[in-house]
Amino acid sequence: MAILVGIHQEQEKINNIHESLGIRAGSLCSVGPFLSRKAALAWQQNMQQKFTECAVISFGEEETAAIPWYGFAFEK
16 A cells, blocks of 8 residues: 655546546545645655555646645555
């Protein structure tokens, strides 16, 4: 079992990756909103420290200031 974590500004991307990996909606944890990318990254780093088998999913997003950030985690 591995935990996948990441941050995003677009919920649709999470819905798509969730479906493409065949992960049940019940196992998806979403947190936020975070007011900045820095705050969302701090949450992500905290999750990485808590779980020994943790991988980060990155979307390569550039920050859009007016849109809040969200974090997500799920088991693979």
